[in-house]
Amino acid sequence: MSRQKNNVLVGVTGGIACYKAVHLCRLLIKAGYSVKVVMTPAACSFVTPLTFQAITRNRVYVNEFEAGAEPEIIEHIELAGWADEFIIAPATANTIAKIANGISDNLLTSTVLPYKKPIYIAPAMNVDMYANKATQDNLSRLSELGHNIIDPGTGEMACKAEGKGRMAEPEEIFDAVFSDRPLSGLKVIVTAGPTSEPIDPVRFISNRSSGKMGLALARQAKMMGADVCLIAGPVSADISGLNPVRVQTADEMLSALKKEIDSADILVMAAAVADYKAAEYSDKKIKKSDSDMVIRLSKNPDILKELSSGKKKEQVFAGFAAESHDLAENAKKKLKDKKLDMIVANDISRKDIGFETDDNEVTIYFSDGTSSESGKRSKTGIAELILAQALEIYRKKNGSV
Ligand SMILES: Cc1cc2nc3c(=O)[nH]c(=O)nc-3n(C[C@H](O)[C@H](O)[C@H](O)COP(=O)(O)O)c2cc1C
Structure with missing residues (x-):
């Protein structure tokens, strides 16, 4: 890639994190990109256009109706055509809401509509503003429209509140936009x-899975450029920006998978699917009685086994084995029985990893008899490792290295 040719448009909106956008612009300039900045009027109350002008050595765009600046061009159309990448950082709740609804009432939002590629949007706001249902709905809408949401971080904010909403660090934003996207062009379920x-x-009947591992996998796959289809049970972890297909039961999960699997390149089954369901569902609440109660259970479908029977040879299937004992033996048996390419074995007897925690430590067993240890890492780190291994298998199967 010839970086000198890459034009990056940075949209800056009115939040405290504007100062971090200055650093983002510096990173982009240092990396050889040509950078232009478009600011909302509110952003100019936080950092002056002059600061961005000095960093980027380009004119900064604010006023939509400035007569005569460059009379031969219509700025929002020109800027949208100029930008190879468009990053909005920080993105306020207000601008997010406007973009989600197609509103174009300033130079920045007017530039969004004619821009033809996905935009990178880095939300930055107070924890309650971020958690507000309206903001969450707007973020989901932006994902549906194909834009990339760069997840905010968690920590102390300028308003002294603690929680999620702080803008991702400029280095993280830079990586999200420009790091390699090795899964680009592949569909990952x-x-x-x-x-x-x-x-x-x-x-x-359910189990203690929080969904954190699966959601980390979905986010990481998206970050690595995949077209991600997330099929999620009732997860308790933060699912914003992931556009999941929501299901409740194993049967629903199987039928959602059947609709998607044919077009998939990689499947990662991180869900903890209940093995059994009530044999008879009572549509009236079962009343308490004086005697004990027996609920007869019937077996749920074995999802991986069912999907494996129609598996195409170029597809890669990865499963999980969450075990409290005989981990290696049980994982290897499952790998073989379900004709998987790899299985991620999780020791759920340990309190510091696995269910409901942020960290994990796994052993991955492969169908060629080899295995690899992850060491203890964040679930994001584990997700990256699993996807890298799945991609390696995919490349071997499909003859691309
Ligand atoms: C001191 C101060 C800090 C603010 N910080 C944020 C913020 O971090 N995120 C946010 O969404 N709004 C923040 N706001 C509110 C926005 O500035 C306000 O919604 C404004 O209309 C945003 O306009 P824009 O989206 O066109 O830039 C802040 C307001 C003030 C006065």
Whole structure:
């Protein structure tokens, strides 16, 4: 890639994190990109256009109706055509809401509509503004429209609140936009979370899976450029920006998978699917009685086994084995029985890793008899490793190295 030719448009909106956008511009300039900045009027109350002009050595664009600046061009159309990449950082709740609804009432939002590629959007706001349903719905809409949301971080904010909403660091934004996207062009299906099998209108059988591992896989696959289809049970972890197909039961998960699997290149089954469901569902709440109760359970479909029977030879299937004992033996048996290419074995007897935690430590067993140890890492780190291994197998199968 000839970096000198790459034009990056940075949109800056009115939040405290504007100062970080200055650093982002410096990183881009240092890396050899040509950078232009378009600011909302509110952003100019936080950092002056002159600061960005000095860093980028380009005119900074703010006023949509400035007569005569460059009379031969219409700025929002020209800027949209000029930009190879468009990053909005920080993105306020207000601008996110406008873009989600196609509103174009300043130079930045007017430039969004004629821009033809996905935009990178780095939300930055107070924790409650971020958690607000309206903001979350708007972010989901932006993902649906194909834009890339660069997840905000968690920590102390300028307003002293603690939580999620702080803009990703400029280095993270830079990496999200320009790091290698080795999964680009591949469709990756990820399943996440538990399933929930109803017994009656108020009771169900489920398990302790939070969905964190599956969601980390979906986010990482997206970051690595994949076209991600996330099929999620009732997860308790943050699912924003991932556009999941939501399911409750194992049967629903299987039918969602059947709709998607033919066009998939890689499947990662991270969901903790319930093995059993109530044999009979009672549509009325079962009343308490004086005696003990027996609920008869019937087997759920074995999702991986069913999908494996129609598996194409160029596809890669990865499963998970969460075990409390005989980890290696059980994982290897599952790998073989379900005709997987790889299986990620998780020791759930340890309190510091696995269910509901942020870290994990796994052994990956491969169908060629080899294995690899991850060491303890964040779930994001584990996700990166799993996807890198799946990609290596995919490349071997499909003759591209
Ligand atoms: C001191 C101060 C800090 C603010 N920080 C943020 C912020 O971090 N994120 C946000 O969404 N809004 C923030 N706001 C509110 C926005 O500036 C306001 O919604 C404005 O209309 C955004 O306009 P814009 O999206 O066109 O830039 C802040 C306001 C003030 C006064």
